[in-house]
Amino acid sequence: MSARPRIGVVTFPGSNDDRDAALALELLGAEAVPVWHSDATLPDVGAVVLPGGFSYGDYLRAGALARFAPIMAAVRTFADEGGLVLGICNGFQVLCEARLLPGILRPNESLAFVCRDVTLTVERVDTPFTSRCEPGRRLTIPVKHGEGCFYVDERLLAELEGAGQVVLRYEGGSPNGSVAEIAGVVNAEGNVMGLMPHPEHAVDELTGSTDGAFVLGSLVDAARDRMQARAVAV
Amino acid sequence: MKATVVVRPKPGILDPQGEAVQGSLRQLGFPVEHARVGRVIDLELEDDDRAQANAALERMCEQLLANPLIESYEIELAEEP
Numbered sequence: 001m002s003a004r005p006r007i008g009v010v011t012f013p014g015s016n017d018d019r020d021a022a023l024a025l026e027l028l029g030a031e032a033v034p035v036w037h038s039d040a041t042l043p044d045v046g047a048v049v050l051p052g053g054f055s056y057g058d059y060l061r062a063g064a065l066a067r068f069a070p071i072m073a074a075v076r077t078f079a080d081e082g083g084l085v086l087g088i089c090n091g092f093q094v095l096c097e098a099r100l101l102p103g104i105l106r107p108n109e110s111l112a113f114v115c116r117d118v119t120l121t122v123e124r125v126d127t128p129f130t131s132r133c134e135p136g137r138r139l140t141i142p143v144k145h146g147e148g149c150f151y152v153d154e155r156l157l158a159e160l161e162g163a164g165q166v167v168l169r170y171e172g173g174s175p176n177g178s179v180a181e182i183a184g185v186v187n188a189e190g191n192v193m194g195l196m197p198h199p200e201h202a203v204d205e206l207t208g209s210t211d212g213a214f215v216l217g218s219l220v221d222a223a224r225d226r227m228q229a230r231a232v233a234v
Numbered sequence: 235m236k237a238t239v240v241v242r243p244k245p246g247i248l249d250p251q252g253e254a255v256q257g258s259l260r261q262l263g264f265p266v267e268h269a270r271v272g273r274v275i276d277l278e279l280e281d282d283d284r285a286q287a288n289a290a291l292e293r294m295c296e297q298l299l300a301n302p303l304i305e306s307y308e309i310e311l312a313e314e315p
Contacts, residue, residue, distance in 0.1 A: 060298070065298075106304065109248065111251065
């Protein structure tokens with residue numbers, strides 16, 4: 001079997017970071033497999049990425065309509081069975097609306113679209129999305145969003161903090177008003193993650209930071225392990 | 235049958251859009267203390283059974299039209315013609 005793990009990248013109507021996500025994954029050693037929103041099934045992949053963009057024009061609420069795209073039923077089954085799912089920006093919004101992740105992303109407190117590099121602290125390095133980070137690692141990765149204000153009520157926040165589900169936090173204040181400066185969370189099982197910053201835009205020195213490789217590279221490693229384990233089992 | 239759904243930000247939830255609207259209204263000279271911005275969705279249903287329509291509207295709100303984490307909703311069914 002090839003050592004290049006296959007990772008699905010879903011394109012919704014209005015996704016616009018699907019190609020960058022695929023390019024970044026390929027650069028990091030994966031084979032990016034395009035997945036169309038109206039497909040009913042996922043191809044044989046070790047992980048799935050829901051990319052950034054403005055699926056369905058962000059109508060109603062960002063991510064609210066993409067949640068009901070046919071492919072999302074397959075993504076939910078994949079996640080329920082322990083499959084690795086990473087949502088970036090709009091993908092994070094879709095995962096929250098689909099209740100695969102806790103909370104919701106609201107319009108930025110400033111009402112302004114933010115587009116700049118942010119510094120993140122990695123709070124957990126034992127997830128399939130951060131395994132390439134050493135404890136205390138800081139990442140410089142760009143954000144670009146109008147609706148990135150992560151919201152959970154106090155009770156749910158205490159639950160997330162208690163369970164260690166906050167994986168990434170903005171350093172020096174959040175760019176969007178997120179509670180507890182939260183930039184990225186995982187589900188309780190640890191196989192689904194969402195983050196607002198764009199690691200796929202930070203994998204080449206040409207565009208500044210290469211810190212995005214810490215996140216996507218970790219995912220590539222984990223997807224490879226899973227595909228190899230599956231091949232051995234068969 | 236016609237129905238209207240009103241979706242509002244829940245009390246206590248920060249509503250930056252409402253704050254911006256309030257600020258602009260004050261700038262225009264209107265003494266507005268608070269403004270909250272929600273959403274109105276007008277629907278025309280195939281169903282003519284009021285109880286069934288109400289139940290369906292509840293499900294629409296829970297599943298799609300409102301996000302219960304941050305929004306509340308009200309359903310209004312039009313009177314019989």
